[in-house]
Amino acid sequence: MFKYLKQLTSLVAMVAVLFTFTTESMAAKKSKTLKNTQKKGFVRCGVSQGLPGFSNADAAGNWTGVDVDVCRAVAAAVLGDANKVKFTPLSAKERFTALTSGEIDILSRNTTWTLSRDADIGLTFVGVNFYDGQGFMVRKSSGITSVNQFKNGISACTNIGTTTELNMRDFFNSKGISYEPVAFEKADEVVAAYDSGRCDTYTTDKSGLAAQRTKMSNPDEHIVLPETISKEPLGPVVRQGDSVWEDIVRWSLNAMIEAEEYGITSANADSMKTSENPAIKRLVGAEGELGAAFGLDNEWSLRIIKQVGNYGESYKRNIADTGILPDRGPNQLWTKGGILYVPPAR
Amino acid sequence: MNFKLKDLGPQLITVIVVVLIFGFFTYNAQINMENRGIDFGYGFLSQESSFDVQFSLIEYDGSHSYFRAYLVGLLNTILVSVIGIIIATILGVIVGVARLSPNYLINKFAAYYVEFFRNIPLLLQIFFWYFAALRALPLPQDAEAIFGVFFLTIKGLYVPAFIWENFNIFFYSIVAAIIAIVVIRIHAKKLQESQGKQLPVFFISIGLIFILPLLSFLVGGVNLSFEIPKLKQLAATSYVYDGGLSLPPELIALTLSLSLYTATFIAECVRAGIQGVGKGQKEAAASIGLTPNQVLKLVIMPQALRIIIPPTTNQYLNLTKNSSLAAAIAYPDLVLVFAGTALMQTGKAIEIVSITMFTYLSLSISISILMNWYNKRIAIQEK
Numbered sequence: 001m002f003k004y005l006k007q008l009t010s011l012v013a014m015v016a017v018l019f020t021f022t023t024e025s026m027a028a029k030k031s032k033t034l035k036n037t038q039k040k041g042f043v044r045c046g047v048s049q050g051l052p053g054f055s056n057a058d059a060a061g062n063w064t065g066v067d068v069d070v071c072r073a074v075a076a077a078v079l080g081d082a083n084k085v086k087f088t089p090l091s092a093k094e095r096f097t098a099l100t101s102g103e104i105d106i107l108s109r110n111t112t113w114t115l116s117r118d119a120d121i122g123l124t125f126v127g128v129n130f131y132d133g134q135g136f137m138v139r140k141s142s143g144i145t146s147v148n149q150f151k152n153g154i155s156a157c158t159n160i161g162t163t164t165e166l167n168m169r170d171f172f173n174s175k176g177i178s179y180e181p182v183a184f185e186k187a188d189e190v191v192a193a194y195d196s197g198r199c200d201t202y203t204t205d206k207s208g209l210a211a212q213r214t215k216m217s218n219p220d221e222h223i224v225l226p227e228t229i230s231k232e233p234l235g236p237v238v239r240q241g242d243s244v245w246e247d248i249v250r251w252s253l254n255a256m257i258e259a260e261e262y263g264i265t266s267a268n269a270d271s272m273k274t275s276e277n278p279a280i281k282r283l284v285g286a287e288g289e290l291g292a293a294f295g296l297d298n299e300w301s302l303r304i305i306k307q308v309g310n311y312g313e314s315y316k317r318n319i320a321d322t323g324i325l326p327d328r329g330p331n332q333l334w335t336k337g338g339i340l341y342v343p344p345a346r
Numbered sequence: 347m348n349f350k351l352k353d354l355g356p357q358l359i360t361v362i363v364v365v366l367i368f369g370f371f372t373y374n375a376q377i378n379m380e381n382r383g384i385d386f387g388y389g390f391l392s393q394e395s396s397f398d399v400q401f402s403l404i405e406y407d408g409s410h411s412y413f414r415a416y417l418v419g420l421l422n423t424i425l426v427s428v429i430g431i432i433i434a435t436i437l438g439v440i441v442g443v444a445r446l447s448p449n450y451l452i453n454k455f456a457a458y459y460v461e462f463f464r465n466i467p468l469l470l471q472i473f474f475w476y477f478a479a480l481r482a483l484p485l486p487q488d489a490e491a492i493f494g495v496f497f498l499t500i501k502g503l504y505v506p507a508f509i510w511e512n513f514n515i516f517f518y519s520i521v522a523a524i525i526a527i528v529v530i531r532i533h534a535k536k537l538q539e540s541q542g543k544q545l546p547v548f549f550i551s552i553g554l555i556f557i558l559p560l561l562s563f564l565v566g567g568v569n570l571s572f573e574i575p576k577l578k579q580l581a582a583t584s585y586v587y588d589g590g591l592s593l594p595p596e597l598i599a600l601t602l603s604l605s606l607y608t609a610t611f612i613a614e615c616v617r618a619g620i621q622g623v624g625k626g627q628k629e630a631a632a633s634i635g636l637t638p639n640q641v642l643k644l645v646i647m648p649q650a651l652r653i654i655i656p657p658t659t660n661q662y663l664n665l666t667k668n669s670s671l672a673a674a675i676a677y678p679d680l681v682l683v684f685a686g687t688a689l690m691q692t693g694k695a696i697e698i699v700s701i702t703m704f705t706y707l708s709l710s711i712s713i714s715i716l717m718n719w720y721n722k723r724i725a726i727q728e729k
Contacts, residue, residue, distance in 0.1 A: 161690030
């Protein structure tokens with residue numbers, strides 16, 4: 001029955017496009033999304049239906065994950081409280097419709113930034129909060145240790161409606177291997193099908209593989225192959241056409257990353273106000289008028305750091321400590337050998 | 347003039363209201379899409395789809411267009427609907443008749459089957475057959491051959507493929523047999539009407555349909571060989587069958603659940619139809635010396651069919667529409683391939699959903715027209 005509900009949501013979203021009147025406000029200067037969010041008192045955020053480490057709800061309905069933290073950061077900046085977020089779980093298929101139809105205001109759902117998505121369908125990607133790549137999972141007992149051992153006739157389970165499907169085709173074509181794609185709509189069904197032996201391999205983003213492995217009946221029986229077959233920069237997305245809102249989301253994410261760079265944590269943020277470094281003072285709101293640029297007060301970034309933490313804290317809490325990907329890999333600061341590099345907040 | 351205006355008025359108003367409503371929706375959607383920066387257009391249909399599909403009746407891979415992907419999905423939907431309708435009809439008739447059987451065991455068995463399967467939501471049944479029943483099947487390397495050539499495994503049912511030589515001659519022999527049967531039937535009917543003679547048409551037909559194709563093998567140079575699926579190793583513990591034909595488990599699970607579910611409703615239609623024919627009809631037919639077979643064929647069935655067909659049409663429509671639940675278990679039907687993957691890759695939600703809706707509408711209307719035509723044919727000819 002849950003299936004019907006999901007289809008209903010996307011239908012409602014579509015009907016919403018058909019029905020809603022558009023009210024062109026004269027004060028277009030101020031962000032419509034920001035105004036609506038402040039009026040409602042919560043940030044409307046689209047997340048996954050359950051991907052440990054990124055966006056996952058516990059039994060009590062509390063959402064955690066690095067994708068969730070982006071929305072919490074925006075809520076802290078805009079509304080002053082990181083908990084004022086309404087999360088909407090979305091399937092890969094319905095996520096963009098939900099955003100473009102106005103059902104949600106931020107899509108933070110391990111979504112790959114690609115040219116066609118950015119340019120074509122009324123979306124704007126604001127940044128990258130996780131550098132990922134597509135990989136393959138196989139059973140240990142199969143003896144496969146590299147994608148070069150794949151043979152004609154291999155069956156691969158995956159999700160529909162993702163870049164995964166396209167990368168998989170490119171990969172197998174370039175290797176000249178014939179394969180059987182078995183594509184499900186929900187991740188749980190992909191895992192169930194692979195786990196039962198329907199498919200020889202399971203392919204999706206490596207972070208996803210690591211997270212889903214924990215859901216298998218016996219996680220130790222499976223390994224993720226070392227090869228990465230694609231670039232998957234995952235990041236939050238907003239509707240096209242509201243540049244103020246776009247800036248708020250972008251700089252909320254950037255503030256978290258820059259805070260880590262300058263060593264500002266949720267614990268020491270207040271004491272950093274007296275720092276000698278002007279870059280740090282700007283980030284904790286002790287200097288400059290950065291918030292005014294997008295209609296916020298000056299302590300917007302201080303609230304993000306105090307309530308959500310910097311990027312490193314978020315990563316550690318959600319991905320490293322949960323055993324999903326203890327090694328930060330490319331998701332390390334540029335100063336420490338990774339590729340996280342954000343423009344300066346000044 | 348006044349009379350006509352009174353007649354036309356309400357109709358005219360209806361037309362205007364409908365046009366206005368559609369115009370309003372179109373205009374509104376257009377404005378909203380423009381504001382959100384969404385382009386509208388069907389040009390994407392000719393673009394390269396760049397995704398593969400697991401199971402297709404026509405040649406297809408990612409280098410074909412989105413339109414081709416649409417056809418793949420449509421044909422897969424039609425395939426599962428047609429197989430489902432055939433199995434559901436056969437099963438439904440058997441169970442419907444069984445429910446009227448004086449044999450206590452058969453009667454109760456049929457009744458329990460109907461009550462059980464029609465009262466469980468279809469989606470649950472699909473999940474059951476796919477995840478519980480089919481998952482219990484062996485891995486390819488553990489599968490036992492059925493009759494030495496069929497292999498039922500978790501990766502699907504593998505059957506021998508036919509390899510024909512001179513297939514066209516075999517095909518013509520079947521066509522010839524069918525034409526001959528039609529001619530003989532017409533002749534037999536005339537003979538019965540003019541002289542009262544009865545030819546054993548049924549046996550002649552059976553004979554023809556076997557003998558002519560057989561002759562094509564013996565003298566026509568037709569040859570048939572089989573390609574039996576062979577086990578192939580992919581990795582230490584991973585195997586697959588190579589060669590032959592493979593039916594994916596998704597198709598099997600979907601067909602099974604759709605047929606078992608819909609058959610219960612058809613069974614009830616059949617039971618209602620037969621019970622709807624007056625008892626006196628049967629007794630009167632028997633009293634003029636018709637055999638039990640003739641009673642059923644000439645008296646009961648023609649009347650029962652009139653009651654059975656219209657509600658059964660509804661069940662055919664339901665089955666076709668229910669096949670869209672395929673998306674839950676990865677069977678690449680229209681909804682999964684087109685309204686799923688293609689929609690996601692292009693972001694053309696309004697275009698794709700409208701095409702999909704229109705397609706299901708056309709499918710349903712086609713079935714309706716066909717069944718209405720059949721219903722008219724068997725209806726009482728008023729003279």
